[in-house]
Amino acid sequence: MYLKSLVLRGFKSFASATTLHFEPGITCVVGPNGSGKSNVVDALSWVMGEQGAKSLRGGKMEDVIFAGTSGRAPLGRAEVELTIDNADGALPIDYTEVTIKRTMFRNGGSDYQINGENARLLDVQELLSDSGIGREMHVIVGQGQLDSILQATPEGRRGFVEEAAGVLKHRKRREKAARK
Ligand code: ATP
Numbered sequence: 071m072y073l074k075s076l077v078l079r080g081f082k083s084f085a086s087a088t089t090l091h092f093e094p095g096i097t098c099v100v101g102p103n104g105s106g107k108s109n110v111v112d113a114l115s116w117v118m119g120e121q122g123a124k125s126l127r128g129g130k131m132e133d134v135i136f137a138g139t140s141g142r143a144p145l146g147r148a149e150v151e152l153t154i155d156n157a158d159g160a161l162p163i164d165y166t167e168v169t170i171k172r173t174m175f176r177n178g179g180s181d182y183q184i185n186g187e188n189a190r191l192l193d194v195q196e197l198l199s200d201s202g203i204g205r206e207m208h209v210i211v212g213q214g215q216l217d218s219i220l221q222a223t224p225e226g227r228r229g230f231v232e233e234a235a236g237v238l239k240h241r242k243r244r245e246k247a248a249r250k
C-alpha cells in the first residue's frame with residue numbers, strides 16, 4: 071500500500087486543480103518559502119479526516135478554503151482527493167485502488183466519498199484504522215518540530231519514539247500509578 075496521488079482544488083493556496091503523483095518509497099516536495107509545501111501536508115491530514123483547525127495551521131476549519139489573492143477571488147469550497155494503491159489489500163475494501171475525497175463548503179461541514187460513494191467520517195476512519203495511516207497512526211512531524219527532535223536529550227528522544235509507537239500514554243499512566 072502506498073499513497074499514489076493527491077488532487078487539491080481550492081485547498082489553501084491551491085486555487086486551481088493541482089495533481090501530485092507519488093511513487094512507492096520516499097517523496098520529497100521542494101520549493102521556495104511560502105510556495106505551499108506545508109499546505110500539501112495539511113491536505114493529506116485533512117482528507118484523512120483531521121478535525122482540528124490548529125493541526126491544519128488555521129484558526130477555524132474554513133481557513134482551508136482558498137481565501138483569495140489580489141488577483142483572484144476567494145472560492146466557496148475546498149476539495150482534496152487522496153488515491154491509495156491497495157494492490158496488496160492492506161485496506162479492508164475490495165478495490166486495488168482507493169480514492170478518499172473530502173469536500174467542504176464555507177457555510178457547512180464536510181462531505182466524504184470513498185471511491186465515488188458518499189461516506190461518513192467514521193467510514194473513512196474505519197477504512198484507514200488498521201492500515202497504519204489512519205487517525206493518530208501516521209506521524210506528521212511539523213516544521214520546527216524537527217529542531218526539537220534533533221536537539222532533544224536522550225530522555226526527550228525516547229519520548230518521541232514512545233509517542234510515535236503509542237506507548238507514551240501507558241508509561242505516563244504507570245508512572246502516575248507508581249507515585250500514588
Ligand atoms: P516554507 O518553506 O516557509 O515552510 P511552505 O512551502 O511550507 O513554506 P505553506 O505554509 O505551505 O508554504 O504555504 C503558505 C502560503 O499559503 C502562504 O502564502 C499563505 O498565504 C497561503 N495560504 C494558506 N492558506 C490559504 C488560504 N486559505 N487561501 C489562500 N492562500 C492560503
Ligand code: MG
Binds near residue numbers: 107108109213
Ligand atoms: Mg512549510
